[in-house]
């Protein structure tokens with residue numbers, strides 16, 4: 001009789017936007033149990049402190065300079081490790097199902113009949129605006145929020161009319177993968193009729209010590225971001241709600257400031 005191979009388990013886990021405190025208790029539980037962790041470039045390596053000392057960590061990050069592990073290789077590794085009977089954590093920046101190709105991984109695991117679970121995380125699409133004091137929805141100002149990829153996938157021929165749909169839709173627009181495409185985003189939105197004075201902000205490394213935020217207007221955002229020397233990862237948030245940031249400058253109490261000190265972070 002054919003022997004049934006051992007089948008492990010894969011948890012597709014959201015690592016949150018960067019700050020190691022912004023991870024869920026469920027994510028920490030999976031990390032603590034993992035035999036193998038396949039780690040994303042955007043997941044904070046500090047989170048690996050939750051793993052067992054003998055856990056194997058494989059870096060399958062996709063880097064901005066073009067070097068990356070092909071998605072098929074990551075999918076295959078997840079399946080192979082699980083079929084070897086291992087408890088596998090796929091640690092992905094933000095939320096696994098927000099522009100993280102987590103959907104492709106879940107489909108590959110389903111097709112391979114590998115038991116798996118998705119653990120949502122705090123997406124940078126929400127944490128980035130929050131870091132810039134932008135409520136992505138606000139009564140009477142922004143009734144909806146649209147999360148868009150600024151990667152080339154969005155600007156291929158035939159999709160040009162999407163820009164006018166975005167411009168017409170209004171609300172709050174959040175562009176991920178936006179740093180290198182900032183000039184293109186600005187051009188397309190202006191051409192689609194968005195007010196050049198529309199408030200917007202670019203947020204780099206939200207919730208991390210190296211966080212940088214530039215508040216501007218659509219017509220000036222490229223110049224202001226260049227002048228401030230922002231790098232990646234970065235997102236753009238645009239809409240009337242961005243203007244509310246002026247009305248909510250934080251007033252930190254000494255208690256909150258002490259709690260925000262790095263020594264308060266236990267990982």
Ligand code: SAH
Pocket residue numbers: 017018042092093094095096097098099100122123124125128175176177178203204205206207208233234235
């Ligand atoms: N799944 C992730 C997004 C992956 S796409 C999530 O839910 O957050 C990668 C893009 O996310 C980056 O190009 C950038 O636009 C954005 N991003 C991720 N972490 C970020 C951070 N700490 N600050 C600003 N943008 C971030």
